[in-house]
Amino acid sequence: MEHSRHGFSIRLKITLIFLTLLVASCSHTVRVDGSYPQPVGQQHPLTVGIYLSDDFRNFVYHEDSEDRDEWNINTGRAQKNLFETVLGSMFTETISLSQYPQNLPKNVELVIVPEVRELQFTMPRETRVNIFEVWIKYDMHAYDQKGESVANWVITAYGKTPTAFLKSQEDALAQAINIALRDAGATLYTGFERVPELQALLADKRRALSLKESEPADVRN
Amino acid sequence: MFKSLFAFGLALLSGCTTVVIDEYRRSDGELAEGDSVVILGRRHSSDYETEPDLIDCVGRQLHNPDRGVNVIPEKQFVDAMYPWFEPRTAPMHLRSLDRMMEIPNLRERMEAYGVKYIVWIDGSTETTASAGSIGCSIGTGGAGCFGFGTWDKESDYEASVWDFRDQELSGKLSADAKGTSYMPAIVVPIPLIARVQNNACKGMAAQLQEFLLPSGGRS
Numbered sequence A: 001m002e003h004s005r006h007g008f009s010i011r012l013k014i015t016l017i018f019l020t021l022l023v024a025s026c027s028h029t030v031r032v033d034g035s036y037p038q039p040v041g042q043q044h045p046l047t048v049g050i051y052l053s054d055d056f057r058n059f060v061y062h063e064d065s066e067d068r069d070e071w072n073i074n075t076g077r078a079q080k081n082l083f084e085t086v087l088g089s090m091f092t093e094t095i096s097l098s099q100y101p102q103n104l105p106k107n108v109e110l111v112i113v114p115e116v117r118e119l120q121f122t123m124p125r126e127t128r129v130n131i132f133e134v135w136i137k138y139d140m141h142a143y144d145q146k147g148e149s150v151a152n153w154v155i156t157a158y159g160k161t162p163t164a165f166l167k168s169q170e171d172a173l174a175q176a177i178n179i180a181l182r183d184a185g186a187t188l189y190t191g192f193e194r195v196p197e198l199q200a201l202l203a204d205k206r207r208a209l210s211l212k213e214s215e216p217a218d219v220r221n
Numbered sequence B: 001m002f003k004s005l006f007a008f009g010l011a012l013l014s015g016c017t018t019v020v021i022d023e024y025r026r027s028d029g030e031l032a033e034g035d036s037v038v039i040l041g042r043r044h045s046s047d048y049e050t051e052p053d054l055i056d057c058v059g060r061q062l063h064n065p066d067r068g069v070n071v072i073p074e075k076q077f078v079d080a081m082y083p084w085f086e087p088r089t090a091p092m093h094l095r096s097l098d099r100m101m102e103i104p105n106l107r108e109r110m111e112a113y114g115v116k117y118i119v120w121i122d123g124s125t126e127t128t129a130s131a132g133s134i135g136c137s138i139g140t141g142g143a144g145c146f147g148f149g150t151w152d153k154e155s156d157y158e159a160s161v162w163d164f165r166d167q168e169l170s171g172k173l174s175a176d177a178k179g180t181s182y183m184p185a186i187v188v189p190i191p192l193i194a195r196v197q198n199n200a201c202k203g204m205a206a207q208l209q210e211f212l213l214p215s216g217g218r219s
Helices: A002-025 A076-090 A169-194 A196-214 B002-012 B052-062 B074-080 B094-100 B104-112 B196-212
Strands: A027-031 A044-051 A060-063 A070-074 A091-097 A110-122 A131-143 A149-162 B016-025 B036-041 B070-072 B115-139 B142-163 B168-189
Touching: A027 A169, A044 A076, A044 A196, A070 A110, A076 A091, A076 A110, A076 A169, A110 A149, A110 A169, A131 A169, A149 A169, A149 A196, A169 A196, B016 B196, B036 B052, B036 B074, B052 B070, B052 B074, B052 B115, B052 B196, B070 B074, B115 B168, B115 B196, B142 B196, B168 B196
Parallel strands: A027 A070, A044 A091, A044 A110, B036 B070, B036 B115
Antiparallel strands: A060 A070, A110 A131, A131 A149, B016 B168, B115 B142, B142 B168
């Protein structure tokens, strides 16, 4: 009895290991851990709060369709690094918010909240081009001190990497995602002032600052 | 003796490559002390991408501080100028570069790096044809392969040399390389690889050196 139980246990273990290996062979996990450079340019004269939600910080894209293997792509950490670095360099002062809209510091003029809307990728065998491609779309929201919406805009990012000898699919895809995230940072940085509502807000702020500077010192005091 | 035999053996074991270099020069290179050259790959096309290893290779071949050629590595430069030299934002024409230099911090950083020339390399290496087949089998008596495979590769690169300080196109050069690799397999596959991209890199680097240091440089 002992022997048969023991035998069953071994057989069960082997079967489980085999099944796990079988499932794992069709499942891919990608974790993107990127660090990104600080942008070079002039800072916008605003005090901005940045709120990166838990969903955003721990974002995992999961895909398990019939015509593809299972994919789990974790971009949370990398996109957190990117948005903190880029937004942190874009304004004269930035405050990282652990919660929103509660406990908003009084000096914050604008709160920026990004959200992932979409992530798509293609593999070389699907497109017949020796390139891994990634598209990421972000919904960007900006709110004022009272929590009212100031602007909503979309950032689209694209990254690609050619297939390389002895490089795994996971590595190639992670590289393409890193390039897409750099592209997202570039679009965020260069496109911020092109959003009409934000352009108007910045123009008002600059006007107010130049008026303040042109006032005589005694009036200011 | 052994070294010569080894080199001869290697030469025999590699496929043949032909490289054609063309040059169009508008002005002679003039690198002063402290000047730097940056070599960047174009990555805006949707169906190919200038390989980073080709850019690294040209940079390594060209970098020679003793002769006055100081090459800034691509990654270091692109990171330092982020986000202005990304595929989406990189200047496609000198006019765009001129507009970009209206950003004071960016101009200051470019000047701090001592950038004199920006060399843009656009192109790729592709496998254009392949033929043959190799079969491998494994049995109780051992394992082995039998067959013959061959493939052609073509490199097509164009380099544009921008003079950053004078804001002008100094010249252009192109490198076209072709080569056929073979792999006969009689029990063991023997690859006879044509190093097409590497030869295009060496040809381009040699021509760029002549372009940037027409008088032979400092020595």
